[in-house]
Amino acid sequence: MKRYLKTDEWNIIEEGFHAEHQRMSESIFSVGNGRFGQRGNFEEPYSSDSYRGTFVAGVPFLDKTRVAWWKNGYPTYYTRIPRAADWSRIHLRLIDEELDLAQWDVNSFTRRLDMREGIAYRDMEVTSPRGNSLRVHVEHLANMAHPDLCLVKYSVTSLNYTGRLSLMPLVEANVTDCSELTKEKVWNILDAGATPDCAYMRTQTRHEDAHVGYALSFRLQKNGKEVAHNPIRIEKEKAVGFSAGADVKPGDTVVLQAYIIIVSSLYYERTTLVDTAIGKARKARSLGWERLVADHRQAWKEIWDETDVVIEGDPEAQQGIRYTIFQLYQTYRGDDPRLNIGPKGFTGEKYGGNTYWNTELCCVPFFLLSTSKKIVENLLMYRYNQLDKAIDNARALGIGGGAALFPQVTSSGEECHNEWEITFEEIHRNNIIVNAIIQHAQLTGSIDYIVAHGLEVMLAISRYWAQRVSFSQPKQQYVILGVTGPDEYANNVDNNWYTNYSCVQCLQTTLQCIETVADLRPDDYARICHATGFDARRETPLWRDIIDRMYLPYDEERGIFIQNDGFLDKTLQSVEAIPAGERPINQHWSWDRILRSCYIKQADVLLGLYLYRHHFDTETVRRNFQFYEPMTVHESSLSPHIHAILAARIGELDKAYSLFMRATRLDLDDYNNETDQGLHVTSMPGSWLVIARGFAGAQMVDDCLCLSPLIPPHWERYTFCVNYRQRTVRISVSRESTTLTLLQGEPIGVKVYGQVQELVKGEEVTVVK
């Protein structure tokens, strides 16, 4: 853990320069707007340890799969989002010196990420080796209202320097690939140059032929007045921009406003990409800084108005929950079914910016409950649009007949991961996609999506399971052999309880949906059967038999579900038994040692109890929680929030709170010693889920929203809104009572502690615990 950032309810603040944590700070201070994003790198050159990264949504690069020992079935390519051109570089030069925080004295330094406004600030006083002192103020934002626009203001005040001061805004495509695996060139530079007012560049990813265009325009002011500059154009092969300056004396301030456009062939015609970018950059410059920033602030205000969670009495928790919401919205706008959410968003290259089951597990329930926007439809459509490739994927693994196995890791729909124990065996991922479809129907109260698209996905996945299970003669039950469950510290195991259980749920809900659709929308049902070749009489008897006779490992003595066959043969001990200094174990132990230990990476059995919670009584949850939680190391960011929610639901509030803090401050406090590589973006909504589902106990049961709010003992109050079935309900929980307000929509009943409360728009209803 690292705790060098200041606690503040709306800001992330680094006071004093922590060069030793520069990579972590660069992750933390990342900015983005869903179309592009970048790590919180310094604009000016920095000659010490740093990890620069700029990323453009939906522009993947196909890397050849490189493994020493090929296994049949491995994908040909590993897709990944490459680092793009570094579009926001600004060099600051004096007569014969150039600012570099690794070389200059840093007299004062503050970095601040304003989450309400979505602006990163940097303020510092620095002294050059020759004794020239400057005050520098930087503002940097990825415009939420103008999705192609990045804005940087770089303001320099001379404290004791007299002479020429030059600022050089640049777009640099001299990207060296950080992957150790390959030195392969990512970008072809098709066009690069500068007009008198606008620098531009067009780049192309190899293999994929995706294009990204950039344009850079700027204004320069001295002491508040436009400098009638005649900038030097910089037109190198891999760097374009300007050098502009002014003569200064102590007290003078020079301000550069950079208007940077980033556009890709995902949204614009590739052949005219440069013209498009230049036109947009000129327009931005003419609209001017104030107007563009005002639009940006307004966009963020709208997000916060809908999504903010207010926690009174715990500034650390308050900061944490806002940070997670902020970073998720910086990564994903929810308006394009071609995009998904990379585990590290635009903050790092790990996981390649690809789509994982994280999306359905963690982001879908957040968006479903927290916003009235149709974001989840886009996320569901993303999978639906890839169904054909999921069918191809299953066929390549020997399972045909229209069965689908959605990839573990993908960008275009093709599997791109290459660890057999994950790629081929972590097949439970199929079920969370079905679960997401069902949750969507529950929360919207509509089967429209199921009818239009969802049922096809469910059929294909159910067909997969029908072939993937096998029948054990000794057990006289169906078994699922050779899988990796959610706990990735247990590979190639048999009968992972979660996988088996969620398989049964998948088959069961598919059968129910078949009945419902056949009944209510017979024409659609006929269309679906025709399109998929589905024959219920032929196919479903086996499904029903699997549902009836699935083996679900259970320990009678302890009254717990067994994570997988053989689990109880392990030496069972708590994480306390791990020697100091050996956590996270994945950074210290060899893989075999991890595998044969009892330690669980992330919620596994408990994930099943969370997802299908109304299937289990509280005592069952408690027994399993008390058995598995002590052995869970939470080395997946997907873990703490699940445990926190269950802990709250069994009344272990202290545990729930500490796990909530782990979830919500995972990156801010660097629990897993890897924030330097980027943020855990797709897990971030988990902390909102702890508030809604854990502390407030929100769940849909029989078409009714049920709450049973709790509050951590030292909190005064927490307030958030849920959106479902065309209603918005504000929920405010204090130690004494819970107040509900229907902000939008028709009257509706909500159960609080089992009692139905009728809500009418605008009227507060308070329930005393």
Place this chain on the structure above:
Amino acid sequence: MKRYLKTDEWNIIEEGFHAEHQRMSESIFSVGNGRFGQRGNFEEPYSSDSYRGTFVAGVPFLDKTRVAWWKNGYPTYYTRIPRAADWSRIHLRLIDEELDLAQWDVNSFTRRLDMREGIAYRDMEVTSPRGNSLRVHVEHLANMAHPDLCLVKYSVTSLNYTGRLSLMPLVEANVTDCSELTKEKVWNILDAGATPDCAYMRTQTRHEDAHVGYALSFRLQKNGKEVAHNPIRIEKEKAVGFSAGADVKPGDTVVLQAYIIIVSSLYYERTTLVDTAIGKARKARSLGWERLVADHRQAWKEIWDETDVVIEGDPEAQQGIRYTIFQLYQTYRGDDPRLNIGPKGFTGEKYGGNTYWNTELCCVPFFLLSTSKKIVENLLMYRYNQLDKAIDNARALGIGGGAALFPQVTSSGEECHNEWEITFEEIHRNNIIVNAIIQHAQLTGSIDYIVAHGLEVMLAISRYWAQRVSFSQPKQQYVILGVTGPDEYANNVDNNWYTNYSCVQCLQTTLQCIETVADLRPDDYARICHATGFDARRETPLWRDIIDRMYLPYDEERGIFIQNDGFLDKTLQSVEAIPAGERPINQHWSWDRILRSCYIKQADVLLGLYLYRHHFDTETVRRNFQFYEPMTVHESSLSPHIHAILAARIGELDKAYSLFMRATRLDLDDYNNETDQGLHVTSMPGSWLVIARGFAGAQMVDDCLCLSPLIPPHWERYTFCVNYRQRTVRISVSRESTTLTLLQGEPIGVKVYGQVQELVKGEEVTVVK
């Protein structure tokens, strides 16, 4: 399977050019002498599909480990034997044409590998695009008597051509790395040039700084008379040699004899390597072809006199058994404890030329029984010399206290493989090393090696097991979790019966040896205890407890050992159920499908029954064989001979014979569709073991060699010699009787069908069945 080679008892013959099988032929016609070796490539350029390869023993290259997803514990480097300079190139040029079998008409073509002499011959008549016809005769050998010397005779007769005919012998280091993973340069060329009579080159592997030097001298004759040639020297950066020629008319024959020296820094001072090579090349040239070839023939004669197996009545079997012996001796001389045997010898790059457990499993028992040379001592010393690194290796995986885990794959003693399920989990490999030590003591009748070195290895391995097992509360027994057994189609399983059983054997034999050494050689025992910090009173109680309470999965109903936990839950079916065209399954099925199938790559439970055969009655062997054999796909070359031996021992002679043929003709008939990549050298002695241990039933029981010979029904007779305890016994088995002759050594008793026969040197003893 491919059957285009002719059957012959002493020769491998390809009649007619099979360009479509060129890579396979290049493997099959490989030549070597234990110090260097090469694939059966054409000397002249060949512009169609081909896989060239020349290899020098003990000169590894360190490749950086390249995996997409790093697991803690992976080794930094993958060691591999790189392709060396191509030392035996000979270009044949006419005025403006150059021989290339892919471009010229091949009127007749015969390749022949004479196994008795160790010479590869090629004879062909070819016609150039311009209609020039030539007869070419080539002889190629890696000299067994002069271990640095390669000899090539290239003889060309003009059939209708008149004009200049040039021959260009070359050493070419223009080696492009065939690994797809890396384009890294392997060789630095430190020196390259030519004196008037000798071309030379010195090369260096990067990282390792191992040097290889080459020198090439030659003679040229026309119609039997030396040509007073003044050759053109070729001194390119990466190719050195000569161009020499003669004017010919139809009927004239030009013969080039190339004398090629290959020396490495393993044996010679690196700084003077070029001088050494040149001196040796000149000396060879002066000794002359006839003398050098005669020495070579004599060396092979001595090998065959000791090791030949004569099978009467089955030329295919005869050819196969000789081929396996021949290729093993081409790869390994047994005279240097720094060398071991790469799975593909000098015939391919797969497996990197590294040491696998293949050596102890298959080569050690062959050398132990088949020769009086002290080859096995060198193989055991190889491991002993790497003990410290095996201790480091165990420590890196979290198991300290002087425990050793010998690497799965190694050259220098450091693990170099990077598949977690193999590298970290295929730990049974430790036990075969102990088994080899014990077998050596049994066959030599001496504990000298155990006292000098073996016990230290055994202690370190036993210490490993004492920590690697764990105690299962539900079973109240010791278990070994998370392993890959010999069946590599079952990864990360619990309680692999073979691993658990051989662990117990390891601990038990170590305890016995401790007692014996402490008793018979107390001073040595004290020295060993001091050197290893071994304290029997502290350490051995746990070992005894493990021996007493090891869990050994057993199925009461079937009366079989269970390969690993959960095996019986699989869908059990015979290999017959695999659809046609899907074998070998590792070339057709994705890894997960293989893992969850019942199919077994190679002998696993059956390996235990083979290695510890006298622990089990024949009925137990039969039940297990009949259960496991039908599910075994034999996709490891280590498999068929084990099954063949057991099949013979339970009286299933037909099965034994077909498995023997699979073992002995694995490469000649390309059973596994991969001979093109190289030969299965380390498995080759398995076919000799089928003769000795399977058909003849040879085993040591209570210090006595026991035989119970069988003979496949269509064989007339088979004859071979066994060497043990300073005796050589010739065993000749016909359908009617078995004749034993003590060729060397003091009188000794041998049990045949349970009856002791006293053998005296020179006297034949015949036992009628």
